[in-house]
Amino acid sequence: MPPGNEYAAEQLKTQGNNHFKNGEYGEAETLYSQAVQKNSKNPLLFTNRANARLKLERWEGVIDDCLRSIELMRENMKGFFYLAQAQLAINHPNEALSSALMAYELCVSSRQQTSNAATISALVLKCKKAKWDIRERERIRRRADLLSDLEQKLEEGYKRTVSDLEDRVEAGEVGAVEGSEEKASLKTDFEKKVGDLRTAFALSDPEHLEKREVPDYLVDGITFEIMHDPVVTRNGRSYERATLIEHLKRNPTDPLTREPLRIEDLRPNIALKEACTEFMEKNEGWVYDCGDGEVDVNTRWAHLSSS
Template sequence: MIGNSQGCTLWLGLLDNSTTMTEGSLASRSSSSPRHLEEGEYFVERRSPLVFIMLNAAKQAEALKNQGNEYYMKQKFGAAIDMYTEAIALCPKVPVYWTNRAACHRKRNEWVEVEEDCRTALQLDKESVKAHFMLGLALLRRKESARGVCELEKALDLARGGSNGIGMAEEIWQELSKVRFTLWKAEGEERGQRVRDLHLQCERLLKEDSDRACHMVSSSGGRVPNLSSGSSPVHGGVFRNGFSQWLGIGKGMAEVDSCGDPDCQAGIPTGQESGSKDEHNVEKLRRIKEETNARLALLKDVFSVAEQRDCPGEVPDHLCCKLTMEIFRDPVITPSGITYERASLLEHLRKVGKFDPVTRATLHAEQLVPNLALKESVQLYLADHGWAYKL
């Protein structure tokens, strides 16, 4: 089932070797002198039972693990946990017993126990793919997203780098991409709301500044104040030498103020009828409105660009595998210079034939080389386009 018995097999081998060495040393001593034989016999009498006890315990633990694997396959997780617990009691230094029991707890959604067993397994084997993987899942259940993602990334690197966990790479990637997409979506929604709020605030302030300018035109006998000079009437100095100039509205108002008409500069009509004064006011108000509308359109364009960051799109072709048509996860390059997804290419070599899928040239698994440059490009792209994790 789950895991292998490498740790226990190694221990059994060591015990067998130690027994052989003891017997060999006794044989050599027996040929040398009776005294050595007597000492050897005394040595066997005192040490041999301990060796056999340890050997027997290891074999019993393996049998219990195998029984637990059978229960696991039958989805009898409680019974499997009991078997693994007994195996741990006999051989607590074998990490696969801990990860197997953690896998059962995972099926029962007992995440506290999963974390405890995985941490113990990592103390025994720091490169246990399963331990890092399930520990990451347990941390995610505790809402510790950063640490959980870190453990999943560690598990994925170990799975891709060794033969023992290569079969788990796809499962780990699926969980990792799901978490990263969820985090991106939550961050995107929060960021989008802040952008929309800021847009509305800027729009409101711009309109208030325009309305205030129009009101001053109507109430000052036709004279428009030069808002770019720092005399903006907005309370608290929000636009004073700042927002109005950034949006250009202060400049527009100054142009209205300096229209070249002496009556505009003086603000008092001299030798003209009151109808002329009204026409000047209407023209000034029209120009203020046009300028404000232009600035509002510019403001909308600026914020539209900011919101496009979180809009899903198409992944560039050079970041996608020619076999899976999906974004690269673990790209490898062939002698022909073509890059493929490692898992898909290995499956092709195993099931279809030992040749390059595109060039048809002879190809073996040992000829594949990781495309680190492309892998880094994919990681950078995913960092800025989190929606691509869901593809």
């Protein structure tokens, strides 16, 4: 690299950051690209450009940038974080989930625990939800096919009997009054069968039977939501890691006992985490949806606090 290029790249990056702050993502992207041409060894240039491209919804570009940045620097929380969002946007929830989990892992193992954990944790949930949605759509489609096939069979049978009956009335084998009475009973019979069939399908769907409520022992006492990375405090209570850290940063005491509590004192509650995961696997769709009247204050793309 010719001398001075590193400096030039840094200058371009600063200019790009200013445009980004003003919401001028196109301009920011151009400047980051110029910076990359001056210095292609700085992973931050790629993640910054990825972030701008995320805003511009240029997913492939985001993915390229993130992968290049990660190649230059393995421990790359932002890289994995933007990557996950782009993968989610192009509907690859499996890849998105593993990227998001990498970002989360890097975030909670970093020395300065920031509020990023909460943001990334929300993205992890979003990816899990996307995975669950695909599975669920597939399942409903298969079931719906079977149900409509069966309903069609019943209807064909019913129509055939009715037309037979009409033929016999026509031929004088059956009286007109008797014929219309029998027709009415055939109709009730058919409708009852369809009703029973639909009930049977509804009952065989465990979703309809299970009570849609998360057991209290899986719920974080601060957010009132199911935990996905519970940590245990010295008095044995568990909380969601990201939210408890938010509290401890302001007030380093145990929320219940008010005894001094430091972030370093927290231990993962592995068994509880597994219980939560299992519950989510079974019920994810609605567990995630039960944000009653949530107002999404975030704009479309999540952001990490600058570090």
